[in-house]
Amino acid sequence: MMKKRIVFKIIKKIIISAIVLGVIYALSSQKTPENSLQAITSIVEGTPSSETLAVLEIASEMVVPYNYLNKQSLSSTRLTQLSGDMALPSQYGDVSITWVSDTERMTIDSELENFSVASPQGSVNILIYHARILSLPTILQGSKNFTLTAYFHYNDATLMKTYEGALVAVMPADFFGGVLFTIVRYSRLFFEGMITTLGLSLTGTIIGFILALILVFLRIQTPSFHDKKGISVLKKAGSSFAKGYITLFRGTPMIVQASFFWYGLGLFGNALLCGLFVVSLNTAAYIAEILRGSINAIDKGQTEASRSLGLSQVQTMRYVIFPQSVKNSMPAIGNEFVINVKDTAVLSVIGIFELFNQTTKVAGIHYRQLEAYLVVAAIYLVLTYTITKILQKVEKRFDLKTIDLPSSV
Amino acid sequence: MQKKIIEINNLKKSFGQNVVLKDINLDIYQGEVLTIIGSSGSGKSTLLRCMNLLEEPDEGEIFFENVSLTDSSVNINLLRTKIGMVFQSFNLFNHLSVLDNCMLAPLKVLHQDKKAVKENALAMLDSVGMKAFQNQSPLALSGGQKQRVAIARALAMNPDILLFDEPTSALDPEMVGEVLEVIKSLARSGMTMVVVTHEMEFAKAVSSRVVFMDDGVILETNTPDQLFQNPKEERTKQFLRRVR
Ligand SMILES: Nc1ncnc2c1ncn2[C@@H]1O[C@H](COP(=O)(O)OP(=O)(O)O)[C@@H](O)[C@H]1O
Ligand SMILES: [Mg+2]
Numbered sequence: 043m044m045k046k047r048i049v050f051k052i053i054k055k056i057i058i059s060a061i062v063l064g065v066i067y068a069l070s071s072q073k074t075p076e077n078s079l080q081a082i083t084s085i086v087e088g089t090p091s092s093e094t095l096a097v098l099e100i101a102s103e104m105v106v107p108y109n110y111l112n113k114q115s116l117s118s119t120r121l122t123q124l125s126g127d128m129a130l131p132s133q134y135g136d137v138s139i140t141w142v143s144d145t146e147r148m149t150i151d152s153e154l155e156n157f158s159v160a161s162p163q164g165s166v167n168i169l170i171y172h173a174r175i176l177s178l179p180t181i182l183q184g185s186k187n188f189t190l191t192a193y194f195h196y197n198d199a200t201l202m203k204t205y206e207g208a209l210v211a212v213m214p215a216d217f218f219g220g221v222l223f224t225i226v227r228y229s230r231l232f233f234e235g236m237i238t239t240l241g242l243s244l245t246g247t248i249i250g251f252i253l254a255l256i257l258v259f260l261r262i263q264t265p266s267f268h269d270k271k272g273i274s275v276l277k278k279a280g281s282s283f284a285k286g287y288i289t290l291f292r293g294t295p296m297i298v299q300a301s302f303f304w305y306g307l308g309l310f311g312n313a314l315l316c317g318l319f320v321v322s323l324n325t326a327a328y329i330a331e332i333l334r335g336s337i338n339a340i341d342k343g344q345t346e347a348s349r350s351l352g353l354s355q356v357q358t359m360r361y362v363i364f365p366q367s368v369k370n371s372m373p374a375i376g377n378e379f380v381i382n383v384k385d386t387a388v389l390s391v392i393g394i395f396e397l398f399n400q401t402t403k404v405a406g407i408h409y410r411q412l413e414a415y416l417v418v419a420a421i422y423l424v425l426t427y428t429i430t431k432i433l434q435k436v437e438k439r440f441d442l443k444t445i446d447l448p449s450s451v
Numbered sequence: 452m453q454k455k456i457i458e459i460n461n462l463k464k465s466f467g468q469n470v471v472l473k474d475i476n477l478d479i480y481q482g483e484v485l486t487i488i489g490s491s492g493s494g495k496s497t498l499l500r501c502m503n504l505l506e507e508p509d510e511g512e513i514f515f516e517n518v519s520l521t522d523s524s525v526n527i528n529l530l531r532t533k534i535g536m537v538f539q540s541f542n543l544f545n546h547l548s549v550l551d552n553c554m555l556a557p558l559k560v561l562h563q564d565k566k567a568v569k570e571n572a573l574a575m576l577d578s579v580g581m582k583a584f585q586n587q588s589p590l591a592l593s594g595g596q597k598q599r600v601a602i603a604r605a606l607a608m609n610p611d612i613l614l615f616d617e618p619t620s621a622l623d624p625e626m627v628g629e630v631l632e633v634i635k636s637l638a639r640s641g642m643t644m645v646v647v648t649h650e651m652e653f654a655k656a657v658s659s660r661v662v663f664m665d666d667g668v669i670l671e672t673n674t675p676d677q678l679f680q681n682p683k684e685e686r687t688k689q690f691l692r693r694v695r
Binding site: 343348353365 | 503505528529530531532534535536538540541542543544545546555556559560561601604605608
């Protein structure tokens with residue numbers, strides 16, 4: 043028995059640490075994605091009157107850099123994915139504006155240029171400084187951070203506003219270049235998404251498995267002739283609850299469950315934790331049915347032998363039926379894990395940055411869906427294939443062990 | 452008179468419309484080996500399974516050492532520890548080693564000390580000639596070996612009576628002997644036993660009494676000599692002619 047014990051202890055430890063890690067991970071506030079650079083600071087120089095200050099502040103709020111080519115205004119977030127020239131407004135009402143950037147990869151023209159932007163009143167001509175990009179980082183360099191500072195002058199007072207941005211490599215126009223670019227440029231996003239996806243599905247499967255043990259225990263309760271009234275009522279209630287739970291969770295899409303618990307109930311106030319909750323509850327329902335099937339498949343003689351030795355119904359479950367049915371269910375439970383790796387993609391609906399959501403983000407940055415979704419499909423495929431292979435190996439080992447038990451007390 | 456281990460009064464049992472046991476009366480005394488014979492479907496297994504309440508009687512009473520089994524306040528799990536049962540299909544726990552099969556119930560039900568449990572389990576395995584297989588999985592054993600382990604598992608609880616339900620019926624012919632030998636040696640050691648069997652030679656050799664069951668009733672009870680040589684009932688004669 044020694045080896046088996048140790049293996050069990052190790053498995054127990056792994057399961058417990060996986061759960062703890064999963065919960066900690068979920069609790070640790072959602073990691074803001076890498077473009078969290080858009081800090082804005084305002085410092086005043088001079089001693090403006092309150093009216094002057096108000097004018098400056100309005101100007102600093104209203105004025106934004108524009109994308110030189112498509113004339114779209116660049117919010118501070120959009121500055122973090124910059125790979126083209128900018129148009130920097132020089133005037134807002136009576137406020138004049140000057141711009142300074144801290145990178146050699148960009149120069150700002152000193153002459154003014156005419157620039158027309160769309161506005162509710164129709165297209166408007168404004169005077170801008172043309173910020174020219176001299177060089178972009180290579181694909182391998184990824185991105186280069188820079189700051190762009192705007193000085194707002196009015197009545198001898200100056201207000202300073204600093205944008206933090208990043209210059210990024212341009213996505214090659216061709217397909218293969220695009221794929222390569224997507225992989226290299228966003229490997230960190232994909233990796234983070236992958237970790238979230240794996241963490242969610244593994245922890246969700248483990249918690250789901252534990253819940254499933256309880257569920258299936260309730261589910262298979264049948265009142266027997268020995269039971270007192272109270273007990274048999276309890277058994278019926280437990281069984282009905284489990285039945286209802288399983289029907290409910292297997293009968294509704296996980297995307298609906300996730301939306302219900304997150305948008306409907308705002309559970310946990312943390313999307314990742316809420317997602318973990320949903321995956322666990324969902325998996326529990328499926329694994330409970332797997333376990334029930336394998337419990338039913340176990341020969342009635344096992345129960346009879348156990349009861350004839352004096353083990354109670356609960357002891358029979360715990361020491362005879364569950365160990366065998368769990369072992370027989372292992373392949374199906376492993377499969378449930380693989381399914382979770384894929385199905386957690388729907389949790390992007392509640393804003394969890396798992397693999398699929400990260401991909402959507404990547405696709406949105408460059409409007410290059412084909413490359414992004416192709417890359418993520420490959421990642422999912424590699425993940426599920428690898429996990430399946432590992433599980434098969436584990437199963438084989440596990441089976442070998444049971445044929446020749448290395449047992450000693 | 453010897454001590455009564457089991458007393459059955461007016462036992463009735465049906466499965467739906469099918470009346471399987473019709474008014475059974477039977478006493479089993481300490482140290483005796485009672486064999487039950489009869490054609491298939493006559494209710495032998497059901498009667499045996501009523502003795503440890505694997506089947507719940509519809510009517511009548513069953514006493515085990517003067518305690519009523521059918522009394523709802525009785526702790527059936529505790530009583531079952533004293534009533535061992537060996538099944539036709541062995542029913543070994545396949546996820547446990549041979550030794551652990553014999554240790555599970557003493558540890559979890561009787562809460563005995565682990566060292567003592569192991570010692571006792573090994574002694575029981577030794578008595579059925581299976582000690583060498585203690586660390587094996589039941590899956591690796593032959594039918595005869597499995598049944599011997601099942602007997603050791605029942606013995607490990609130190610029961611007052613052993614119930615055998617056709618212990619050799621699922622065995623290949625060449626393995627029947629080894630199991631019957633074990634049961635015979637148990638009989639010699641004075642173990643109280645009820646054996647449902649189709650092995651007439653064995654019944655003759657080992658029984659103190661033989662019960663012939665037919666269609667849910669005990670038609671005839673007698674010593675093996677009397678019952679096999681001088682059956683009183685026509686049905687018994689027919690049955691014996693058929694099995695010979
Ligand atoms: N659990 C059960 N449910 C329904 N009918 C049963 C059950 N067990 C036994 N029977 C029926 O009871 C009768 C007697 O069965 P059994 O006691 O097994 O006979 P024997 O052991 O003498 O062959 C048979 O007709 C059998 O079909
Ligand atoms: Mg039978």
